[in-house]
Amino acid sequence: MKTKMKTLLERKWIRFSLFFLVAVVVGISAYLYNMYTNIASAVDTMNKPIDRKISDKREVEIKFNRKDPISILLVGVDERNGDSGRTDSMIVMTLNPTLKTSKLISIPRDTRADLIKSDGKLHSHDKMNHGYAFGGIEMTINSIENFLNIPIDYYVGVNMEGFRDIVDAVGGIDVNNQYEFELDGVSLAKGDQHLDGTEALMYARMRKEDPRGDFGRQERQREVISKVIDKGTSLKALTNYNNILKALEKNIKTSLTLDDMLGIQKNYKPAVEFMEKIEIEGTGGLIFNGKQDIWYYIVTDETRQELSDQLREHLGLPKAKIKPSSKQSKIDNQKNNQTNNTEADTQGDEETNITPKSNSQKTPQNNSGSNGQNNNGGISTPPVKDTTGQPGDTTTPPPSGGTGTPQTPPDSGTGTPSGGGTDNGGSTGDQTGGGTNNPPGNEATPPPTSGTEGQTNG
Numbered sequence: 001m002k003t004k005m006k007t008l009l010e011r012k013w014i015r016f017s018l019f020f021l022v023a024v025v026v027g028i029s030a031y032l033y034n035m036y037t038n039i040a041s042a043v044d045t046m047n048k049p050i051d052r053k054i055s056d057k058r059e060v061e062i063k064f065n066r067k068d069p070i071s072i073l074l075v076g077v078d079e080r081n082g083d084s085g086r087t088d089s090m091i092v093m094t095l096n097p098t099l100k101t102s103k104l105i106s107i108p109r110d111t112r113a114d115l116i117k118s119d120g121k122l123h124s125h126d127k128m129n130h131g132y133a134f135g136g137i138e139m140t141i142n143s144i145e146n147f148l149n150i151p152i153d154y155y156v157g158v159n160m161e162g163f164r165d166i167v168d169a170v171g172g173i174d175v176n177n178q179y180e181f182e183l184d185g186v187s188l189a190k191g192d193q194h195l196d197g198t199e200a201l202m203y204a205r206m207r208k209e210d211p212r213g214d215f216g217r218q219e220r221q222r223e224v225i226s227k228v229i230d231k232g233t234s235l236k237a238l239t240n241y242n243n244i245l246k247a248l249e250k251n252i253k254t255s256l257t258l259d260d261m262l263g264i265q266k267n268y269k270p271a272v273e274f275m276e277k278i279e280i281e282g283t284g285g286l287i288f289n290g291k292q293d294i295w296y297y298i299v300t301d302e303t304r305q306e307l308s309d310q311l312r313e314h315l316g317l318p319k320a321k322i323k324p325s326s327k328q329s330k331i332d333n334q335k336n337n338q339t340n341n342t343e344a345d346t347q348g349d350e351e352t353n354i355t356p357k358s359n360s361q362k363t364p365q366n367n368s369g370s371n372g373q374n375n376n377g378g379i380s381t382p383p384v385k386d387t388t389g390q391p392g393d394t395t396t397p398p399p400s401g402g403t404g405t406p407q408t409p410p411d412s413g414t415g416t417p418s419g420g421g422t423d424n425g426g427s428t429g430d431q432t433g434g435g436t437n438n439p440p441g442n443e444a445t446p447p448p449t450s451g452t453e454g455q456t457n458g
Contacts, residue, residue, distance in 0.1 A: 048253040055151035064263035069096040095271035105278040106218040112296040116142040149308040162251030164197025169247040170231035181209040
């Protein structure tokens with residue numbers, strides 16, 4: 001009798017266990033299916049393809065199952081109501097799963113470059129971050145492809161104003177802040193900090209208190225993005241995935257489809273085992289365009305060629321000669337013409353108008369040769385009035401030290417920026433905004449903005 005009762009109890013326990021297991025499996029399956037459906041819907045909302053299937057710089061379409069090396073452009077966009085927007089950060093990532101390496105190269109926003117239209121023709125020679133205002137993500141992609149002479153296979157764009165929502169959705173991030181600062185009403189002390197969305201946005205935008213300037217800011221932007229990804233892909237994030245998806249679909253645009261994302265996750269994980277960060281070497285200075293002084297970051301064609309060779313090799317592509325900058329010949333001619341000059345010519349091409357209106361005395365230039373000319377093509381880096389509210393203060397950009405030393409844009413130029421000039425931590429050193437400072441020729445500035453795009457502190 002006892003044996004029979006024991007057998008019945010065991011059978012009931014087995015049936016209960018099986019029923020419970022089935023219920024759990026069904027529940028998890030329903031949860032995962034619902035999650036997959038929501039993710040698929042969110043990715044479909046985020047997906048904004050560009051008007052091409054393959055880059056002109058690729059001969060064959062890439063295949064994930066072949067583990068072909070790929071490139072992805074990551075852009076942070078400062079978009080506001082009534083403003084066409086500008087890129088706040090531009091990072092090119094190349095991934096090679098066979099080598100198990102990836103490379104990250106940040107392009108300074110003030111980089112002077114050829115902006116290329118969708119038909120491949122030159123639009124203007126301007127700051128790289130102005131390409132988004134003129135032609136959106138497609139002109140940005142075309143211009144970066146021309147600048148580095150590599151294909152851009154995919155892009156991911158993040159609205160920096162909405163980035164705070166994404167950080168809040170993952171529960172904030174932890175950082176070790178190296179420099180105490182205050183920006184747009186947000187104060188951060190030095191040391192370990194847990195940042196909410198607003199604080200993380202200011203942390204990613206701060207520049208003035210960082211001795212490395214825009215390069216330090218680029219490093220923090222990469223740090224914030226990587227930490228958001230780490231938090232967003234953790235198991236803990238599953239309990240809050242709906243809020244994360246809502247924040248993502250409102251603030252991210254990408255050419256990647258869900259199948260692309262799954263293919264990259266499956267085949268390219270080894271590529272992030274070793275990540276190399278590359279900074280673009282160049283020199284910075286003010287160029288007088290006939291109306292005001294504009295700060296630019298100048299990268300020589302020789303440096304562009306070196307970068308191109310390195311990235312093309314990582315992408316498994318043969319080396320190829322870059323297309324020279326449309327201004328390079330003018331810069332070369334200017335170097336030759338100024339060999340015996342003691343003062344800058346303020347009447348010729350904009351490349352030679354290098355003396356700010358507020359400073360009639362020529363500032364000695366750093367030299368890479370006997371004639372005392374700066375090797376960025378004669379662009380001077382004179383003292384610049386600081387408009388941060390401290391009377392009498394002046395700031396001087398650091399010496400160039402040759403093309404191998406990155407230069408930091410000043411916090412303000414001597415020209416009067418258009419568009420309101422409020423300090424918003426947006427585009428660095430932009431002294432354009434209302435389109436009032438167009439130089440002669442094909443130099444250009446973005447269309448009028450909402451008035452918040454001017455001199456920036458961050």
